[in-house]
Amino acid sequence: MKLKKAQFLxxxxxxxxxxxxxxxxxxxxxxxxxxxxxxVAATTGRSALILSVAxxxxxxxxxxxxxxxxxxxPYRFRAVxxxxxxxxxxxxxxxxxxxxxxxxxTLAVGMYLPLLCVEPLIIKRYERPRKxxxxxxxxxxxxxxxxxxxILMLMGCLRELLATGTLFGRAVSxxxxxxxxxxxxxxxxxxxxxxxxxxxxxxAYKNYVHREANRxx
Amino acid sequence: MTAVLNALASxxxxxxxxxxxxxxxxxxALGVSRLVRLVGDTAVSNRTFGLLLGVILLxxxxxxxxxxxxxxxxxxxxxxxxxxxxxxxxxxxxxxxxLIQWLHAPHAKELVAVxxxxxxxxxxxxxxxxxDTQSFTLPQTLGFSIGSAVGYMLAVAIVAEGQRKLQSExxxxxxxGLPITLIYIGILALAIYGxxxxxxxx
Numbered sequence: 001m002k003l004k005k006a007q008f009l010x011x012x013x014x015x016x017x018x019x020x021x022x023x024x025x026x027x028x029x030x031x032x033x034x035x036x037x038x039x040v041a042a043t044t045g046r047s048a049l050i051l052s053v054a055x056x057x058x059x060x061x062x063x064x065x066x067x068x069x070x071x072x073x074p075y076r077f078r079a080v081x082x083x084x085x086x087x088x089x090x091x092x093x094x095x096x097x098x099x100x101x102x103x104x105x106t107l108a109v110g111m112y113l114p115l116l117c118v119e120p121l122i123i124k125r126y127e128r129p130r131k132x133x134x135x136x137x138x139x140x141x142x143x144x145x146x147x148x149x150x151i152l153m154l155m156g157c158l159r160e161l162l163a164t165g166t167l168f169g170r171a172v173s174x175x176x177x178x179x180x181x182x183x184x185x186x187x188x189x190x191x192x193x194x195x196x197x198x199x200x201x202x203x204a205y206k207n208y209v210h211r212e213a214n215r216x217x
Numbered sequence: 218m219t220a221v222l223n224a225l226a227s228x229x230x231x232x233x234x235x236x237x238x239x240x241x242x243x244x245x246a247l248g249v250s251r252l253v254r255l256v257g258d259t260a261v262s263n264r265t266f267g268l269l270l271g272v273i274l275l276x277x278x279x280x281x282x283x284x285x286x287x288x289x290x291x292x293x294x295x296x297x298x299x300x301x302x303x304x305x306x307x308x309x310x311x312x313x314x315x316l317i318q319w320l321h322a323p324h325a326k327e328l329v330a331v332x333x334x335x336x337x338x339x340x341x342x343x344x345x346x347x348x349d350t351q352s353f354t355l356p357q358t359l360g361f362s363i364g365s366a367v368g369y370m371l372a373v374a375i376v377a378e379g380q381r382k383l384q385s386e387x388x389x390x391x392x393x394g395l396p397i398t399l400i401y402i403g404i405l406a407l408a409i410y411g412x413x414x415x416x417x418x419x
Binding site for chain 1: 243244248249307314339346389391402409410
């Protein structure tokens with residue numbers, strides 16, 4: 001790593017890490033958000049894809065609309081604004097998804113599609129007293145969506161591969177390595193292991209950057 | 218008389234099922250994102266959170282049942298039911314908030330601060346959606362909702378108790394905190410499968 005880059009990264013690591021919602025500060029890995037759909041419903045690549053599309057259509061628009069609508073609303077009612085807006089948008093998203101995907105596929109994720117309306121990943125911003133500018137809501141919404149979709153797809157494909165030896169329904173290995181991966185218990189354990197590996201990698205990367213910055217001084 | 222006994226039997230059956238065999242956390246991961254934060258948060262009491270969650274479910278579940286009955290057979294019910302159920306939870310939220318303030322309840326400020334967290338939560342919307350999907354009767358809906366709240370409190374207590382051991386130095390550093398808590402919940406969920414023997418419907 002080049003000296004200037006290492007020093008810049010080392011000096012600004014905390015700010016960079018706080019803003020990076022995809023790798024260094026992923027909402028699932030670092031804050032444990034969005035766990036319910038991930039653990040129970042994202043058991044195959046296809047289910048993960050359906051959830052990803054729903055999150056893509058719901059998260060950023062909800063956050064932006066709520067940033068606008070919550071401005072005149074007292075703090076104690078802001079949660080209501082976020083949830084109601086998410087649920088209003090969900091009605092449209094559900095009708096769109098019913099046209100795009102087969103009924104059986106959307107039923108496979110069950111109630112975890114409507115549960116997105118109260119998922120902390122989407123509505124958690126209401127807990128912070130400071131009101132959010134719309135552009136910041138757009139930017140953060142897109143980053144958080146990216147980070148969550150990355151984990152959803154990773155877990156969905158991994159669980160399908162481990163449980164049934166297939167990927168998006170197509171045979172890959174023919175070996176059922178870990179059938180429990182398709183159950184919620186397997187989901188909890190795999191997400192836990194993924195969190196540990198990811199956090200370990202983030203820590204190793206930060207140590208590497210600091211070491212490089214100090215070594216070359 | 219038989220109808221009353223049947224209603225009571227289905228109420229208790231669904232309540233016990235929701236506490237153990239279909240525990241909100243261990244079998245459906247409902248409210249788990251909140252739970253993993255709650256067990257490490259000293260500012261919010263687990264008991265207060267669980268109690269408020271139970272009261273919100275108790276008030277909102279009959280309202281949600283009425284909405285389910287009114288929507289029966291409607292083509293777009295699956296699209297609008299989260300909105301209606303969230304409005305039911307909002308009514309319960311307003312009622313509890315004004316009751317707390319009107320009664321000048323002790324620690325009213327703390328209760329009002331925790332109330333949104335306990336209301337707008339997958340552990341509240343989840344049981345309402347399950348009751349609708351499985352076409353529960355009113356006693357079954359009430360039993361399942363109360364059982365879900367008790368099951369959630371039980372799960373919080375078990376996970377909070379486990380935290381003491383999970384904070385041990387012998388746990389490898391990358392696993393400490395959230396990762397080991399999730400693995401612990403996963404192992405507890407496996408134990409639940411020993412009783413149920415199958416995966417619950419979602």
